[in-house]
Amino acid sequence: MRWPFPLVALCGALSVPVQALFETTYHSSSVVVQPFTILEKSPLYDPDNTNLFLVCPNGLEVAEPGAAIYKSNGELVWAESSFGNCYNFNYQTYDGQQYLTLWVGAGGAAVGSQMGFGTVLMMNSSYDVVMNVSAVNPEGTDLHEFNIVKPENKTVLVTAFHTIPMDLSSIGGPVDGWYSNDIIQEIDIATGAVLFNWTTFDHVALTESYNNISLTGQGFTEDNPFDAVHINSIDKDLEGNYLISARHTQTIYKIAANETILWRLGGKMSNFTALGKGTEFHFQHHVRWRMDETHISVFDDGGAFIATDVIIDEPVATGKYLKVDQEAMTVSLTKQFIPGPNRNYTLAEGSTEPYGDTVVVGYGYTPWTQAYSFDTEELLFSAVIGPDNASLWNDNGINNYRAFQTSTLEFTGHPKLPPNVSVTDGAIFVSWNGATHVASYTLLTGPSVWDVSKKVTKVPKSGFETKIKSAGSSEFIVVAALAANGTTLGKSAVYRTSNGTVASD
Known part of the structure; x- marks a missing residue:
């Protein structure tokens, strides 16, 4: 296939990026941020600039990572860098009140010694941290998920990872190897009690993984365990079943409250028959039930890093809506949101989230935030974190795990400190x-x-x-x-x- 930019540049083989090259500073504030550069904006999209985009720029080009809120005209509204690493910045309802929620901690989205160990902060409209929520896990809370369960809005779904000994000889690894055990938990926010706990070690076979142990070299030390499954999102249906996305098995799993896997969509063991084209996904992220649980939204990355290699299964990453018929066990594509003005795959991260009659897609490692008409799938808004050529940087440039939205019609930020x-x-x-x-x-x-x-x-x-x-x-x-x-x-x-x-x- 034709590469959209040189592979050696993407892998960082030729040069190391200059840190904080494009960050913006101000006279009256110590805030240091990357610009939110508008690439395209329809005259019909948010003419009053009330929409607010919540992002967490990370990467070697970001000297002071943290959370930021921007308007749809590119104007910075709020930024905070004292958190250190920040992921999964969102605006959610808990027990009738609205909160800004974000994961903060050390590390990132890798496993082992590079894994993200942290907690989730919940902030009020004055940006005060009023509570934090953590998984019950020796290695803390992982950054990939913090999804408050609707409609009750009293519990939350979180991810965690715990490194354990495991015989990996069946896939070419050591007998006394190490395995990254993925954990999903549902936690009562008020008490911190774990209401549901499920691990991949007990339910997902090593053979389901597309991760190649001989290529990655994982599994031989405790600091670098084999990342077979890599859960990156959790949702829950009205019947109490759990929907999880596993990047390294390229599978969406439906799990019953008794921990049984009810079905698999995608991957090596899919239970569904595809009707038409476009239903496949690769190294996907941010899977959610939609449209009265008749559809699933997914961010289809199209590519991934495996060790130092780049695997490209699809040339363009997209947000998708898949119609899932759980009686006929068929799946079909009903919506696909294609990036613009540039097109590219994404090597990790990403999100697909509806807001009213629009859908916001975040492209993760390719740091685009884009909004589309839900009905027509037309691109209405496109922005990039950093300068307008940031999509051509290597993987160590800027990334933004997910892109979420609220608006000044919903959220009124009133900081306690004066102007x-x-x-x-x-x-x-x-x-x-x-x-x-x-x-x-x-x-x-x-x-x-x-x-x-x-x-x-x-x-x-x-x-x-x-x-x-x-x-x-x-x-x-x-x-x-x-x-x-x-x-x-x-x-x-x-x-x-x-x-x-x-x-x-």
Whole structure:
């Protein structure tokens, strides 16, 4: 096949990427982020820029990984890098309240010593961490899943991995080998109690795996166990059965509450007959029940890393809706969302998530976030994390595990810290990290710390950071943030115009 870019560049064989090459900095904030570059946007898509995209940029090009929220015009709304590694940033309902949820911890999506060990944070609309949730597992909570179960919204599905001894001689490995045992758990969020626990060791044969032990060299040490299954998503149906996606067996499993595997879709042992073309998927991610559980959505990566090799089964990664007839045991393709303006496979990660009459597809290792009409499958919006050529970087550039969305109609971010101001080269810069509904800023001035009330000017908010001319200011200034209706949402501290220092809290 024809490669969309050189394989040696993708594998990083020629050069090591320069760290943080394209990151953006600001005068009034310590936030350092990659840009969210708009590639295409239909005039009919989100004309008021109310949609908010939740992403976690990671990779060697990201000096300070963390969570970020962007508007559909590319404007940064909120970013936080103190978390360290961050994955799976979402907006979910728990017990009648809305929360921002994200996995934080050390490591990444690999196994063994490189595995992600962490926990999941739940934040309120002021970005306070109000609780955290973890799997009951010696090696902590894995980053791949944190799915609050609907419609009750009281329990959550999480992934974990635990390295155990295992005889791998049947697949060419050592007798005294090591195996990465995938675990899925359903946890009661309020109590932390494990309500369901299921492991691949007990249910999935080694022969189902497409992972090649002789190629990867896995399984010979505890630090590098054989990653046979690699669960990356969990869902639950209304009857209490579990739906899991396993990347390395390229299979979707339906599991009963008694832990029995009810059927397999895809892989080497599929129980379904395909009707028509396009039902296959390779190294898939983010599998969910849709449309009253008659369909399954899936992100079809089309390719993967196996050790240092790149396997390409499909030239283009897509989001798909598959109609699953569990009586006739047939599967057919009903929706397929194709990337644009560029097309490429994805070597890991990705998501497919509906929002109203649109579907948002995140392309994972290829750091695109794209929105489509659900009815027509037409591409309405396309953005990339980083510069507009980021899709051509090697695998160590930027990646974003999943892309989720909310909107300013649902989520009102109101940080507890006030707007931040910088006086630089005679200009005033103001930003308010996390405030979602600021429409304008008013500059106030006065002769003393206790008298800063004279209005100098009012300017519309322009991006994450707004520049205000300082002409007309006296010794002290305050900047007020206003909503569209003129309501004051918050005020900065009092600053000295002479040197930009804070005169009072």
